[in-house]
Amino acid sequence: MIQIQELNKSFITKKNKKSSVLKNINLEVNAGEIFGIIGKSGAGKSTLIKCLNLLEQPDSGSIVIDGVDITRVTKRELRLMRQQIGVIFQGFNLLNSKTVYDNIALPLVLQGHYSRDEINARVNSLLELVGLTAFAKKYPRSLSGGQKQRVGIARALANNPKILLSDEATSALDPQTTNSILELLLDINRQFGITVILITHEIEVIRKICDRVAVIDNGSIIECGNTVNVILHPQHELTRKLIIEEETTRYLEGVSSFYKFEKNNDNHLILISFLGVQTFEPVLSTISRDSGVIFSVLRGELGRVKHTPFGQLLVEIKGSQAQLAHCFETLNSFNLHYEVIY
Ligand SMILES: Nc1ncnc2c1ncn2[C@@H]1O[C@H](COP(=O)(O)OP(=O)(O)O)[C@@H](O)[C@H]1O
Ligand SMILES: [Mg+2]
Structure with a gap:
């Protein structure tokens, strides 16, 4: 048109x-x-x-x-x-x-x-x-x-x-x-x-x-x-910044009075996105059980992208290098999308 x-x-x-x-x-x-x-x-x-x-x-x-x-x-x-x-x-x-x-x-x-x-x-x-x-x-x-x-x-x-x-x-x-x-x-x-x-x-x-x-x-x-x-x-680094990092940074600033994320060797901040039926799968408990990492959910959202169910979790995961590696393997096996923010 x-x-x-x-x-x-x-x-x-x-x-x-x-x-x-x-x-x-x-x-x-x-x-x-x-x-x-x-x-x-x-x-x-x-x-x-x-x-x-x-x-x-x-x-x-x-x-x-x-x-x-x-x-x-x-x-x-x-x-x-x-x-x-x-x-x-x-x-x-x-x-x-x-x-x-x-x-x-x-x-x-x-x-x-x-x-x-x-x-x-x-x-x-x-x-x-x-x-x-x-x-x-x-x-x-x-x-x-x-x-x-x-x-x-x-x-x-x-x-x-x-x-x-x-x-x-x-x-x-x-x-x-x-x-x-x-x-x-x-x-x-x-x-x-x-x-x-x-x-x-x-x-x-x-x-x-x-x-x-x-x-x-x-x-x-x-x-x-x-x-x-x-x-x-x-696809573009700037897009990633605009839609993932800026959102996250703004959120973390908002909650900074009672929570501060500090990057160490044994942790990561990740944003996991769920789409469609995945939105309802027990991803986090599976990851924690299989890899031994522990996690805190910093922010969670269930909504829609237009008409498709969509969820996003901002999660701090903690564990040894081996556990973290295992955690990412499990995340990959779920075939869902995640971004390692820090
Ligand atoms: N009438 C104008 N004369 C001179 N510069 C302008 C004029 N309108 C916009 N600009 C410049 O063009 C750029 C883009 O502006 P704009 O289209 O308003 O951006 P956005 O809407 O994305 O914030 C800015 O650097 C702004 O200063
Ligand atoms: Mg404008």
């Missing part, structure tokens, strides 16, 4: 130097999928998403949406094209002087050719979709972050777009609210078949709803694949 080819974008810095922000980006997004793009701050994510609706004009390359290269269309065609693309942002970008209803109605009013009844019907169905019917007459300032983002989503869907772009839409929200917004996006994707391109620096967001993911670093795509494969078998 969307083919990005050899896309380049640079900015001229204050010192009049050219700084390349997107370098030869090639990506293909299929119709109806939720496609994630993950990368650190400053990697070029927002610039990439702005190129997708030509808020930024690429230096070179093509962006083909449904067969049309949007970098080569007329202004009028571009306007029509943009109606096919809804966008939601981290900061919500609502108009504070307008009610929830009027914020959602705005894109329809701007079109200029809808009757009041048509707008009313559309806005009411969107309010219902995002669960804000009772808030129609409220103003954004009286809403929570999650509710504001729901208004943002409803407004982005007003023109019935084929594509929804999300730039860190959940980054300002707490984990619970993030979940409910991700559920809503998943629901919208399923119900209407809208293609979603979602940009984030959080692997959790990718894991929960993305079918495929691309990793962007310093303006280049360094890895792209099915979410499960990329999370379990990151």
Whole structure:
């Protein structure tokens, strides 16, 4: 549905130097999928998403949406094209002087050719979709972050777009609210078949709803694949850092007041990932019994990668060199994926 080819974008810095922000980006997004793009701050994510609706004009390359290269269309065609693309942002970008209803109605009013009844019907169905019917007459300032983002989503869907772009839409929200917004996006994707391109620096967001993911670093795509494969078998060292080490480091920092991992000769910190039926196997007790290592579970999580059961355990194992070696043999024999973090 969307083919990005050899896309380049640079900015001229204050010192009049050219700084390349997107370098030869090639990506293909299929119709109806939720496609994630993950990368650190400053990697070029927002610039990439702005190129997708030509808020930024690429230096070179093509962006083909449904067969049309949007970098080569007329202004009028571009306007029509943009109606096919809804966008939601981290900061919500609502108009504070307008009610929830009027914020959602705005894109329809701007079109200029809808009757009041048509707008009313559309806005009411969107309010219902995002669960804000009772808030129609409220103003954004009286809403929570999650509710504001729901208004943002409803407004982005007003023109019935084929594509929804999300730039860190959940980054300002707490984990619970993030979940409910991700559920809503998943629901919208399923119900209407809208293609979603979602940009984030959080692997959790990718894991929960993305079918495929691309990793962007310093303006280049360094890895792209099915979410499960990329999370379990990151090919690039930077990907591994981004999705495994950073998560772990952040977690260990969080618990550092009552637990400190110290690397010695007789221990390792490992992250074991379980997928599908493996999620329910007694891996740890088998390893401990067979190899004699002892372990402490530092963090455990059962969830899903999209629809597949998925578990992750962060475990400190302790034992002699021989026991540790045996432990890794047993882990290997289970054919599951693990990463030795330290
Ligand atoms: N309009 C602009 N002018 C100059 N530099 C910019 C502009 N927009 C972004 N940049 C630079 O491009 C790089 C990538 O920015 P951005 O796409 O916002 O990254 P991300 O969204 O991944 O954090 C940054 O170094 C940023 O400073
Ligand atoms: Mg950004």
